[in-house]
Amino acid sequence: xxxxxxxxxxxxxxxxxxxxxxxxxxxxxxxxxxxxxxxxxxxxxxxxxxxxxxxxxxxxxxxxxxxxxxxxxxxxxxxxxxxx
Numbered sequence: 001x002x003x004x005x006x007x008x009x010x011x012x013x014x015x016x017x018x019x020x021x022x023x024x025x026x027x028x029x030x031x032x033x034x035x036x037x038x039x040x041x042x043x044x045x046x047x048x049x050x051x052x053x054x055x056x057x058x059x060x061x062x063x064x065x066x067x068x069x070x071x072x073x074x075x076x077x078x079x080x081x082x083x084x
Contacts, residue, residue: 001013020075022076029061032060033056
């Protein structure tokens, strides 16, 4: 993120970096994953971990395939498999 840009400009920068037609879904699931990590810390005293958050993100994102248009399947699967 560029702290000199406003939220919308940063979101547009993120969209251009991803270069996928399902960028908003990625953004929403990323926010959801952060929210769940936050709740784990506040309610269960579970320290957030980047590794666990990535795992959770991949699980949630994999569910997206169930409701995605078939034409996006190859690009979704390719993108999902490229995550480290």
